[in-house]
Amino acid sequence: MRLALTADERTFRDEVRAFLADNVTPDLVRAQNLTPSVFAEPEITLPWQRKLHAKGWVAPLWPKEHGGPGWTPTQVYIFESECARAEAPRLSPLGVRMVGPVIIGFGSPAQKAHYLPRILSGEDYWCQGYSEPGAGSDLASLSTRAGRDGDHYIVNGSKIWTTHAHHANRMFALLRTSEGARKQDGISFFLIDMTSPGITVRPIKTIGGDHEVNQVFFDDVRVPAANLVGSEGSGWSYGKYLLEFERGSGISALRLRASLDRARQAALKFSADDDDIARRLADISIDIDSLEMTELRVLSNLESGQNPGHISSLVKLRMSEITQAITVVAMEALGPHALAMEPARPLYGLNHAPAVDEEALPVVARYLDSRAFTIFGGTSEVQREILAKAMLGL
Amino acid sequence: MNLTWTDEQNALRSSAERFLAERYIAAMRAAPGSAWEALAQLGWLGLPISSAYGGADGSLLDVTLLTEAMGRQRVTEPYVSAVVLTAGLIEACGSEAQKTALLPGIVEGSCRIAFAHEEGVDPLLGYLGVTASPGHRLSGRKLVVLDAATATHGFLVTANAGRGAGVFHVAPSAAGLQIETYPSVDGRSAANLILDNTPAERLGDVRDRAEDIVRAIDCAVAAQCADMVGAMHAALDATVAYAKVRQQFGRPIGANQVIKHRLVEMAIRGEEARSSALLAAIRCSDGSDAATRSRAVSSAKVKVAKAARAVTEDAVHIHGAMGVTEELDVGGYLQRSIAFEAVLGTVKQHRARYASLASVSVS
Numbered sequence: 001m002r003l004a005l006t007a008d009e010r011t012f013r014d015e016v017r018a019f020l021a022d023n024v025t026p027d028l029v030r031a032q033n034l035t036p037s038v039f040a041e042p043e044i045t046l047p048w049q050r051k052l053h054a055k056g057w058v059a060p061l062w063p064k065e066h067g068g069p070g071w072t073p074t075q076v077y078i079f080e081s082e083c084a085r086a087e088a089p090r091l092s093p094l095g096v097r098m099v100g101p102v103i104i105g106f107g108s109p110a111q112k113a114h115y116l117p118r119i120l121s122g123e124d125y126w127c128q129g130y131s132e133p134g135a136g137s138d139l140a141s142l143s144t145r146a147g148r149d150g151d152h153y154i155v156n157g158s159k160i161w162t163t164h165a166h167h168a169n170r171m172f173a174l175l176r177t178s179e180g181a182r183k184q185d186g187i188s189f190f191l192i193d194m195t196s197p198g199i200t201v202r203p204i205k206t207i208g209g210d211h212e213v214n215q216v217f218f219d220d221v222r223v224p225a226a227n228l229v230g231s232e233g234s235g236w237s238y239g240k241y242l243l244e245f246e247r248g249s250g251i252s253a254l255r256l257r258a259s260l261d262r263a264r265q266a267a268l269k270f271s272a273d274d275d276d277i278a279r280r281l282a283d284i285s286i287d288i289d290s291l292e293m294t295e296l297r298v299l300s301n302l303e304s305g306q307n308p309g310h311i312s313s314l315v316k317l318r319m320s321e322i323t324q325a326i327t328v329v330a331m332e333a334l335g336p337h338a339l340a341m342e343p344a345r346p347l348y349g350l351n352h353a354p355a356v357d358e359e360a361l362p363v364v365a366r367y368l369d370s371r372a373f374t375i376f377g378g379t380s381e382v383q384r385e386i387l388a389k390a391m392l393g394l
Numbered sequence: 395m396n397l398t399w400t401d402e403q404n405a406l407r408s409s410a411e412r413f414l415a416e417r418y419i420a421a422m423r424a425a426p427g428s429a430w431e432a433l434a435q436l437g438w439l440g441l442p443i444s445s446a447y448g449g450a451d452g453s454l455l456d457v458t459l460l461t462e463a464m465g466r467q468r469v470t471e472p473y474v475s476a477v478v479l480t481a482g483l484i485e486a487c488g489s490e491a492q493k494t495a496l497l498p499g500i501v502e503g504s505c506r507i508a509f510a511h512e513e514g515v516d517p518l519l520g521y522l523g524v525t526a527s528p529g530h531r532l533s534g535r536k537l538v539v540l541d542a543a544t545a546t547h548g549f550l551v552t553a554n555a556g557r558g559a560g561v562f563h564v565a566p567s568a569a570g571l572q573i574e575t576y577p578s579v580d581g582r583s584a585a586n587l588i589l590d591n592t593p594a595e596r597l598g599d600v601r602d603r604a605e606d607i608v609r610a611i612d613c614a615v616a617a618q619c620a621d622m623v624g625a626m627h628a629a630l631d632a633t634v635a636y637a638k639v640r641q642q643f644g645r646p647i648g649a650n651q652v653i654k655h656r657l658v659e660m661a662i663r664g665e666e667a668r669s670s671a672l673l674a675a676i677r678c679s680d681g682s683d684a685a686t687r688s689r690a691v692s693s694a695k696v697k698v699a700k701a702a703r704a705v706t707e708d709a710v711h712i713h714g715a716m717g718v719t720e721e722l723d724v725g726g727y728l729q730r731s732i733a734f735e736a737v738l739g740t741v742k743q744h745r746a747r748y749a750s751l752a753s754v755s756v757s
Contacts, residue, residue: 001455001676002396009395074395282696282749286670289693293669300397314662384658391661392634394648 003296005078013078020086023051029087033262034347034358036365037210038372040089041346042125042167048089049122058120059096066104066112067120073302077251077295084254092164094126095119099172102189102238106230115170115191129159129173129192129216130239137382139174140184140236144218146175153177153190153228155198155221161376165201165214169194174235189235191227198222208369209343243378244312251299252319253292256326260284263326266359267333280329287322291315310390313383320373320380327367338364397672403459410438410463418467426470426582427506427544434503439477444485447497453679454478454613458620458671465624468726470582472506472541474621479614480507480550486606487561487597496547496563507563508545509614510536510587511552511607516743518611518692520604522554524589530596532562532589538737542585543575549587551594558602562594569593580733581726605684612691615738616678619671619691619698622734626667626702629709629727630660636713653712660708663701670697689751692744699741702731 005013031044039045052058060076062068071079100119103111118124135142144157155175165171171192178186192199198221201214230238264281271277298311331338340355347354347361354361374380388394399407413436422429433439442457443449450456457478464473481500484493484507499505513523514537524534532553539549548566552559564571570590578584597603634657637648647653674694677687706728710717717724735741 001399001672002680003673003676004680005395077395278749279745282745286693286696286745286748287666289673289690290666290670290697293673294665296395297397297669297672300395303396304398314665317662318666381655384655387658387661388654392654392657394634394638394654394657 005074009074009078012075013082016079016082017086019055019057020082020088024048024086024088028089031346031348032087032089034362036208036347036362037206037212037369038376039092039163039212042092042164045089045091046122046125049091052091053121058091059100061097062100062104066116073299077299080251081254084258087258090255092125094128094163094168094172095122095124095170098128098242099126099170099191102172102229102242103191105241106189106234106238108226108229110226111191111229124170125164125168126170126172127162127165127168127194127216129162129171129175131161132158133160133215137379139239140187142174142176142187144173144175146177146188146190146223148177148225149222151225152222153225155190155192155218155223157218159216159218160204160213162201162214162216163212165194165216166203166211171216172229174239177232177235180233184236185233187235187239188232189229189238190223191229192221192223193227196221196223206369207371208365208367209341210345210365210369212369251295252315253288253295256288256291256319256322257285259323259326260288263330263333266330266363269357269359270335270337271333274333277329277333280325284322284325284329287318287325291318291322294318310387313378313386313390316377317380317383317387323373324370327363327370330363331367334360334363341365399459403456406456407459407463410460411466414463414467414469418469423468423470423581426472426541429469429471430503430506430544433471433473434501438473439503440501442478443481443497443501447485447493448501449497454616455675455679457613457617458675461617462620462624465621465730466628468581468625468628468723468730470580472508472544472582474614474617475509475541476500476506476545478617479509479610482610482613483509483550483561483606484597486610487603489598492563492595492597499547504546506541506544506546508539508542508549508585509610510539510542510549510564511611512536512538512737516739516746518608518688518739518743518747520559520608522552522559524551524553526553526555526560526562526594526596527591528556530562530594531591532564532594533591534589536587536589539585539587540578540737541582542573542587543583550597551587551589552603552607553594555596555600557600559604559607560600561597561603561607563597564589564592564594578733579736580730582733608684608688609678611738612674612687613678615691615695615744616671616674618734618738619667619674619694622698622702622731623664623667623671625727625730626660626705627664629706629724630657630664632724633657633660633709633712640714647712656708656712660705663705667698667701667705670694685751689748692739692748692751695739695744696741696748699731699735702734703728706731 056069059068060079064070103115132142146153146155173190174187175190176186177188180186198219200217203211204213267277337356337360342354438460440449441452445451484496515521526532549564551562551564570592572588574586638646640647671694674691677690709724710728713724716722
């Protein structure tokens with residue numbers, strides 16, 4: 001049992017820290033902190049991604065042969081924790097963390113050669129076609145159909161809650177290729193060019209006033225058969241593999257600690273000497289200590305070659321609850337300042353003076369947008385079902 | 395970074411679990427101290443004590459392997475008070491002669507000393523109302539002296555010794571000492587001590603022992619956190635097993651989502667408590683500075699206490715009316731969690747100490 005870093009690990013940490021000190025500019029930090037939605041805009045994240053790309057550090061978890069840095073799990077943890085400490089922008093996970101591992105694991109050599117370098121460079125910006133108006137928690141009942149037509153599939157239907165579809169030039173999607181006895185067996189995994197004729201994107205505004213998600217309509221969209229990943233009917237297993245990455249690659253506590261520190265600073269300004277707020281900030285910090293140790297236990301298992309398994313569901317559950325708890329205390333600390341709502345976006349590029357101080361500006365919108373945390377990536381109830389089976393045999 | 399137990403530690407854990415599951419019977423639970431000789435024979439009493447005095451040079455992490463197993467079986471032996479608290483303080487503060495006189499007896503099982511520190515104010519703050527005269531005579535009142543009834547060789551009493559805190563050994567028959575023993579909620583006992591010009595022997599020299607006292611409390615809380623992790627996992631296991639067999643409305647109650655999700659929440663709390671307790675034990679074992687150690691311990695006390703109460707309350711609830719009776723074990727785990735919350739700093743006191751110490755991340 002040892003939490004301390006080895007000399008080599010400390011050297012690595014210092015290298016990461018120095019790089020971040022040189023490259024994470026105050027403008028980037030400000031833009032990230034004034035983003036109330038879950039994902040930052042690509043105009044913030046892509047320039048940062050290009051800096052990381054030049055260093056070879058975009059995809060910490062990818063194998064070296066595909067452009068990953070070849071780090072040990074501890075090095076990945078050190079990198080992520082230093083990024084959290086420096087408040088570096090969070091890259092969109094859709095390319096690097098989600099579709100990337102699926103292409104690496106199940107894609108054809110041609111797909112790997114074409115897509116992986118473009119994910120790393122940021123040349124391709126991805127969105128996810130999973131949920132449908134009629135298929136949320138019961139994702140396997142999805143009905144957007146891909147029918148074979150020679151060298152192509154013809155896609156008809158609609159996807160929803162599609163984060164950044166309005167920015168993306170690519171979508172990975174689960175589509176129905178057959179109606180079988182078991183609905184999971186008729187699902188296939190596709191890579192779709194968002195500029196294809198027949199695709200329309202309808203913006204959906206969140207209760208926080210952000211345009212982050214969309215509904216995407218497919219009207220006889222032709223997708224080359226070469227864009228099917230793996231084999232027809234195997235999409236469900238690839239999708240589940242991907243969801244384990246979506247539910248947290250096991251490193252979230254340090255980002256939560258950075259958000260809590262921000263919330264604490266704002267609370268000190270707006271609710272100084274408030275015992276109730278102070279008590280709740282302490283309890284959340286204690287929850288983060290525990291989550292961080294849980295993540296380190298997972299990491300230690302990974303280092304010794306064991307599978308994280310159901311712990312990703314446990315981490316997703318608690319991470320989303322802690323995220324929401326931080327937004328609640330931050331909002332309540334504002335007191336009457338919580339009334340003001342700035343409708344213009346982005347908040348870091350307003351061309352008028354806002355009604356409240358900058359620390360307060362994203363707080364209420366972030367609280368509202370963050371209600372999504374216990375819904376996306378599998379609702380808390382879905383996670384509890386997974387855990388009931390995996391941990392308790394129920 | 396490495397969070398795996400060694401083969402030796404895993405062996406200690408499984409032998410402790412096996413021994414207590416097979417040999418620790420209800421009659422022993424009802425008579426604290428009755429299993430002490432057996433624990434001595436297993437070498438558990440010397441585990442954290444230096445080999446110079448017959449111990450095994452173990453760390454607090456090693457100790458938590460035993461206390462977790464003890465929590466699982468609701469062991470009522472005074473292990474934390476007599477081995478972690480008072481033996482730890484003797485080793486930290488005592489002179490060579492005092493260590494030689496007391497520690498081998500503790501290791502062999504012939505000497506148990508109780509810890510008298512709390513006075514009704516926050517025990518973590520260092521305030522001491524009990525005073526020591528220059529001639530080492532103590533006056534004042536101590537509360538919540540755990541396991542006083544099973545102590546064979548009196549008490550270690552903390553006192554304000556003018557310039558800083560001192561730790562004093564008081565014999566059970568000392569003049570002016572009154573002991574008011576009372577049963578505790580978890581089937582053990584505690585006592586109030588009234589000291590009136592009571593003669594005592596100071597441990598070691600006149601140095602301020604405040605940090606040694608805090609360190610001993612931190613180690614004891616970390617050991618108790620592991621105990622509660624064992625207790626809540628036992629309560630969880632019993633409840634999950636019951637939910638699978640108890641039939642109502644023609645199906646097991648665990649098939650109802652409302653029960654199932656409650657059980658999952660208990661299991662998650664159990665994992666969270668395990669993480670926090672582990673952090674505390676590591677920080678008590680790895681030479682961390684006092685602030686880092688105390689913050690980890692207070693973090694664990696708050697997290698584990700909240701988890702233990704929630705898990706054991708739910709365990710009682712899901713067992714239905716039977717859970718509220720002495721005929722089942724689950725109520726005993728709830729009682730144990732109440733005792734844990736009450737001693738060596740309440741949840742509120744630990745939260746306040748946590749908030750007062752600067753934020754540092756685990757790694």
